[in-house]
Amino acid sequence: MKKVAVVSLIDEHERRQHIDSLFDAHNLDFSYFDAINKTQVEDTLQKHGLKVQSARMSAGEVACYLSHYCLWQQVIAHKLPYLMVFEDDIYFSKRAKTLLNNLDWLPNDFDVIKLETMHGRVMINKGIDIMLDHKLCHMRSSHMGMAGYIISQKGAKKLVTMIQGLGVDRPVDHIMFDRLIEQKASKVYQVSPALCIQDKIYNEQSTRFGSCLEEERQARPVIKVKLSAQQKINRELMRLWTQMQLVNFSRSLLLTVGGYKKQKIEYKE
Template identity: 30%
Template sequence: MTPVPVFVISLKRSQDRREYISAQFAREGVSFEFFDAIDGSDKHNPLLKRYNYAKRLWLTSGKMPTNGEIGCYASHYSLWQKCVEMNQALVVLEDDAQLQPNAAGTLELASQKIDNYGFLRMESVLRGETVTMEQGDDYRISWMSDNFGGLRAYAIAPWAAQKLLSASQRWSLPVDNYLGDAFTHGMESYHLHPNFVENTDAFETTIQFYEREKTPFYRKPSRELYSAYRKLKRYLHNKKIKKSLKASG
């Protein structure tokens, strides 16, 4: 089987990061291409007009997003669109990833499994519960109850990308937070082990960054209520999925 295409999200101006990730792919003998990251400060980009600032300020955060956060979401969103347009599963990386030994073998495995699962996280699971779906001598695929905390590397199938697009006509969350809300878009997350990449501290992120800013007190009540609503919906959704997995297993 031919491995699925690999796209690395990277700002055009980040030449040092591009050289860093290119050297890793060359070392592992894996083909890839860069996807020019969307600059969140480019107010002429029509995709950025989808951002729901009212919901952001009064429900999901209470404070304005950074340009980096907006650009990060738009970049991933654009690759979901590309996935659907190509009708081809993709592997998506951010340019601060550290490829692991046998990355080529992990990519081949992801290529074999992605159409069945839709979304495979290809980096470490940070937290939450996992339930093993299948396991071989040298791999394991697990359902994830919590897919918050970064989108440094993942594989995605067209049908899963379409779910994310359909439920995200406008957005107000960081992109990894949106991915974690499976109750919203109906796309479950699964983890593929061994990891394709690991986190690295070689660079500070240039795609997404956060500023220290306090939420105004008058926005906190609505934000806290909406946060409680999301937690309840997530709990009920995960309970339903775990019951289904137990019944089918």
């Protein structure tokens, strides 16, 4: 199994032509991972013993979630030290070629390294210099998006174990770049400036790659599930927890004292 994977639906010919050209220009050897489509959701859930635990998850979101979950399972099964994962609507910065073809900067002990940006402000530390004016920063607040990341064997095991306990209860980026970050021992990093960016973030007016997932989210069709009494209790407890702004403020204050600061993650062509 190659150490670079691009998640792409098998019939997305325009996107795959874009990826073929992009990765060839950056000398990156990769393989496509045929993304789970909506017709495969039920069989895939059953195969992995998973259940959808939220009525707000659309079929497309579940399919996206399962695509990444299946890749993490492959990381574990093939005992890969790491896997670079990209989605099929990205662009690379000019310096991505050098950094992604020379991974000596990878830390020995990491869970996930985020390579993209959504242009949001993220709580990160000063980080360490890696090369070409880029830094590797420890990340301690959420930063959504799944378009580019590196996951380690250890990180894959953590996420798979977490999901087997929780079920599919929220979009996959909320698990990787929020729930995992909340764990005290998590080692989730951000490359700054980012090395890649999604088409819709790079140019909000772009119509080059239509997003079925975004259309689904706007229409919000859902997979109907009946929550158990315990699941309802858990949902209410989580809602109360998120309303405890004092706790969140205290956490931010402690991180600030520890050298963390909310910064916008830039993307430089």
